[in-house]
Amino acid sequence: MTTTAATSTSSGATTDLAIEVWGLHRRYGRGASAYHAVRGVDLDVRAGAVTALLGTNGAGKTSTLEVIEGLASPSEGTVRVLGLDPVADRDAVRARMGVLLQRSGFPGDLTVREVLTMWHGTLRAPMPVDDVLDLVSLGERADVRVVSLSGGEQRRLDLGCTVMGDPEVVVLDEPTTGLDVERRRDVWDLVLRLRERGRAVLFSTHHLEEVEELADHVAVMHAGQIARRGTLAEIVEGHPSTVRFATPLDATGTALDLPPLLGEVSSRGPHTTVRTHDVQAALHRLLVWADEHAVRLDDLRAETASLESVFLEIAGRTTDPTSTDTPTETTTEESR
Numbered sequence: 001m002t003t004t005a006a007t008s009t010s011s012g013a014t015t016d017l018a019i020e021v022w023g024l025h026r027r028y029g030r031g032a033s034a035y036h037a038v039r040g041v042d043l044d045v046r047a048g049a050v051t052a053l054l055g056t057n058g059a060g061k062t063s064t065l066e067v068i069e070g071l072a073s074p075s076e077g078t079v080r081v082l083g084l085d086p087v088a089d090r091d092a093v094r095a096r097m098g099v100l101l102q103r104s105g106f107p108g109d110l111t112v113r114e115v116l117t118m119w120h121g122t123l124r125a126p127m128p129v130d131d132v133l134d135l136v137s138l139g140e141r142a143d144v145r146v147v148s149l150s151g152g153e154q155r156r157l158d159l160g161c162t163v164m165g166d167p168e169v170v171v172l173d174e175p176t177t178g179l180d181v182e183r184r185r186d187v188w189d190l191v192l193r194l195r196e197r198g199r200a201v202l203f204s205t206h207h208l209e210e211v212e213e214l215a216d217h218v219a220v221m222h223a224g225q226i227a228r229r230g231t232l233a234e235i236v237e238g239h240p241s242t243v244r245f246a247t248p249l250d251a252t253g254t255a256l257d258l259p260p261l262l263g264e265v266s267s268r269g270p271h272t273t274v275r276t277h278d279v280q281a282a283l284h285r286l287l288v289w290a291d292e293h294a295v296r297l298d299d300l301r302a303e304t305a306s307l308e309s310v311f312l313e314i315a316g317r318t319t320d321p322t323s324t325d326t327p328t329e330t331t332t333e334e335s336r
């Protein structure tokens, strides 16, 4: 069965947006000591697509997801899940949304099968317990008590409960935390299967490779805001590539004058970095210049823009291995 969630807008038109967030703010506490964790987030999550909320620790991912999950009200802004308010219409939304929290609280003395059977009883049209055990590879652990499960097994049990009701919308807060590489891949497969079935999946993560593997759309969150969003290609597009090399010196140890290199050139300690939108031309100019001047370029490296370079820049760091040094010079050379 493949279904696509379609919800009605206020104008009566249908949309394939399963989750819509406009101008979301979330503050903890009141008055002068309030902490403003989410600062004007807009987000769309489509049916039949996987959306990643990628962010550093404390970026505000969980604070945002909790509002979408109906566990907290927005301080400001609007959230709609399948066209409904997840707090005011909580019962209607919960029947159609599966949620994986960062931590679950199943009683430790219940077995895996007992937990799944208990959860089964709370859902309208659940999958059989044995199917869920297979789906999350816990068949052989069915009679083990929750307290004796490893962290990864507990995570898979949580995930089993999340998908047992075959929800139209699935929200996963860091679904692969604590899982080894093999189990992480199992979760990825599960997410992709949900997408094939037309489900809308929103997950938060710190893992770049998880985003690259799974996400159709990415929202990069930092300091309570969405710093960038779009497809992976859209996010990376427009971000400069880098060329790095040990700063060439003359016999007296003075840095040689470089040719125009089609980008922003900066020197940190013994290295020079060029950030450019035309890495091939910049490299060509550099190598021709080095040949003509009989200069050897040590530690020469070229790196095209990637999700990692975008993410690290947003997080306020750089991929430059010499970045702990103090910058000594920055010039923009397009105009030369």
Ligand SMILES: Nc1ncnc2c1ncn2[C@@H]1O[C@H](COP(=O)(O)OP(=O)(O)OP(=O)(O)O)[C@@H](O)[C@H]1O
Pocket (backbone or CB within 6 Å): 028, 029, 035, 037, 055, 056, 057, 058, 059, 060, 061, 062, 063, 064
């Ligand atoms: N109940 C709370 N009271 C006060 N501050 C809070 C509360 N919950 C979260 N915060 C703060 O809000 C900010 C955002 O936290 P949140 O858990 O949403 O971030 P996150 O992106 O999910 O981080 P992580 O990846 O580490 O889970 C953090 O600075 C956090 O300390």
